[in-house]
Amino acid sequence: MVTGVLLALAWVIGALWYFQEALIYPAPHYTADELQQLPQGLTALRDPANSASIVGFYRPPSAGGIPSKLWLTFGGNGDQALRWDGLVTPSVTPEVGFLMVEYPGYGARVGKPSPESLLAGTEATVRALAVQLGTTPAELEARSSVLGFSIGSAAALQYAARHPVKRIVLFAPFTSMLDMARQVVGSPLCYLLAHRYDNLAALRTIQAHGQPPLTILHGAQDSFIPHRMGEALAAAAPGSHFELVPGADHGDVIDVAEPRLRTFTTPPSPE
Numbered sequence: 001m002v003t004g005v006l007l008a009l010a011w012v013i014g015a016l017w018y019f020q021e022a023l024i025y026p027a028p029h030y031t032a033d034e035l036q037q038l039p040q041g042l043t044a045l046r047d048p049a050n051s052a053s054i055v056g057f058y059r060p061p062s063a064g065g066i067p068s069k070l071w072l073t074f075g076g077n078g079d080q081a082l083r084w085d086g087l088v089t090p091s092v093t094p095e096v097g098f099l100m101v102e103y104p105g106y107g108a109r110v111g112k113p114s115p116e117s118l119l120a121g122t123e124a125t126v127r128a129l130a131v132q133l134g135t136t137p138a139e140l141e142a143r144s145s146v147l148g149f150s151i152g153s154a155a156a157l158q159y160a161a162r163h164p165v166k167r168i169v170l171f172a173p174f175t176s177m178l179d180m181a182r183q184v185v186g187s188p189l190c191y192l193l194a195h196r197y198d199n200l201a202a203l204r205t206i207q208a209h210g211q212p213p214l215t216i217l218h219g220a221q222d223s224f225i226p227h228r229m230g231e232a233l234a235a236a237a238p239g240s241h242f243e244l245v246p247g248a249d250h251g252d253v254i255d256v257a258e259p260r261l262r263t264f265t266t267p268p269s270p271e
Contacts, residue, residue: 059098072100141164173233176201199233217257243260
């Protein structure tokens with residue numbers, strides 16, 4: 001009996017280790033039709049080393065040219081960069097453009113997702129846009145802000161911990177992936193987690209270089225990432241702004257809060 005229990009426990013541990021990447025990164029892919037019928041005005045950015053690999057999509061400012069304000073968007077774990085186009089297009093102005101980052105292994109981008117590859121992939125996407133616009137990554141960084149949802153909050157924060165950004169907006173963020181694993185499988189199994197995104201640690205790094213304005217929105221009825229995690233992140237960043245979104249669960253918080261999204265991403269009109 002003891003042997004059977006140990007074998008069952010070993011199977012559970014092995015399954016958690018083996019399948020955790022599939023749980024964290026569902027990595028959906030586009031159909032051929034989706035890529036052949038891109039929304040008008042949207043640019044697909046391709047990996048210069050592999051033209052079949054799309055690293056992101058760019059929605060330019062309505063005036064064209066290099067945007068005065070550039071938002072980098074980062075989706076959730078089952079998200080695709082193209083989904084963001086419909087959300088951000090209403091916020092496009094003559095000055096504001098959006099760079100929708102595709103994660104490695106997602107959409108039509110080659111690679112395998114991990115904390116390291118998501119950061120390197122974001123940097124590569126910014127470089128691809130700089131080439132497209134005939135400018136430098138540093139010039140784009142000087143105009144950039146980040147917008148992340150769910151695991152995209154980790155992608156946004158780890159980028160902001162390495163590169164200057166003007167503003168940070170997060171939807172439904174978690175404190176750390178270890179905290180999430182502890183909530184789902186408990187201790188000690190949570191320590192099997194391999195991909196340990198730590199948003200609290202990223203915030204500390206950002207603060208050491210000067211905290212840009214931070215806004216966090218979290219669904220009041222979030223059944224996946226409890227809003228106490230968003231509140232904890234806001235409490236760790238003095239001067240940040242936290243909002244509960246009434247009636248919103250995890251998956252629909254951005255759609256419910258879309259009017260608020262536009263107030264953050266679109267600058268006020270000059271008087």
